[in-house]
Amino acid sequence: MRKPFVAGNWKMNTDSQSSVDLAGRVGSGSSGVAGQTVDVAVCPPFVYLQSVVRAVAVSSVAVGAQDIYFEAKGAFTGEISASMLKDIGCTYVLCGHSERRHVIGETDDLINKKVIAAISGGLLPILCVGELQSEREAGLTNEVVTRHVKNGLSDLGREKASAVTIAYEPVWAIGTGLTATPEQAQEVHAFIRGLLAEMYDADLAAETRILYGGSVKPGNAAELMAREDIDGLLVGGASLKADDFLAIVQAAA
Numbered sequence: 001m002r003k004p005f006v007a008g009n010w011k012m013n014t015d016s017q018s019s020v021d022l023a024g025r026v027g028s029g030s031s032g033v034a035g036q037t038v039d040v041a042v043c044p045p046f047v048y049l050q051s052v053v054r055a056v057a058v059s060s061v062a063v064g065a066q067d068i069y070f071e072a073k074g075a076f077t078g079e080i081s082a083s084m085l086k087d088i089g090c091t092y093v094l095c096g097h098s099e100r101r102h103v104i105g106e107t108d109d110l111i112n113k114k115v116i117a118a119i120s121g122g123l124l125p126i127l128c129v130g131e132l133q134s135e136r137e138a139g140l141t142n143e144v145v146t147r148h149v150k151n152g153l154s155d156l157g158r159e160k161a162s163a164v165t166i167a168y169e170p171v172w173a174i175g176t177g178l179t180a181t182p183e184q185a186q187e188v189h190a191f192i193r194g195l196l197a198e199m200y201d202a203d204l205a206a207e208t209r210i211l212y213g214g215s216v217k218p219g220n221a222a223e224l225m226a227r228e229d230i231d232g233l234l235v236g237g238a239s240l241k242a243d244d245f246l247a248i249v250q251a252a253a
């Protein structure tokens with residue numbers, strides 16, 4: 001049975017005070033469900049990770065980073081390794097978020113190295129995949145998602161692949177207010193699960209959590225979660241408001 005998983009991606013938002021306040025409210029507001037009927041994580045900017053880890057320490061809310069570098073240490077100015085993130089109490093890391101693919105220019109090859117490095121460093125990667133609007137309109141959704149999943153998990157054996165959560169985030173639904181309909185999301189989630197069965201086996205496919213992301217709100221969380229292959233939600237904008245994020249957590253719990 002796949003336990004629902006709701007993660008908040010704060011992106012480049014909050015400050016030293018509001019990050020701690022938000023984390024504290026998510027921690028206290030999700031007590032009784034977080035870690036029990038739903039896994040909950042927040043992913044603040046790097047500079048607030050440590051204070052957010054402290055702010056959620058009394059709760060069952062986990063903390064994730066929004067990115068990592070694949071090397072373990074050394075002369076890589078400005079970069080942060082998996083072991084550093086593990087060291088300060090991170091559990092998860094986002095890999096291949098669409099903003100990193102399309103704004104920063106990350107390639108599938110780089111993202112694959114990050115997924116591998118995350119697992120080697122003791123973190124649980126959340127591999128983000130999803131098509132652009134133009135790709136959906138051209139009927140290329142399955143092709144793009146296949147490329148992201150296969151390349152993202154390249155060279156990962158079954159055991160390591162079982163540490164990965166997949167997040168399907170159609171780029172056209174991110175921050176736009178356009179949400180994929182539950183039917184559209186379910187269709188791609190089922191396709192991804194089939195792909196995992198093909199790449200590994202039916203058990204791994206059945207165990208892997210596949211999250212949906214893209215304009216998730218308290219008002220659409222329950223109908224998305226009701227779909228068979230939607231195991232959780234990766235929330236951007238609505239994760240910056242404690243009440244909205246907690247309502248989404250409750251909808252998934």
Ligand code: 13P
Pocket residue numbers: 009097169173174175176177213214215216234235236237238
């Ligand atoms: P929004 O929820 O703001 O659309 O962002 C989704 C997202 O990119 C989460 O990673």
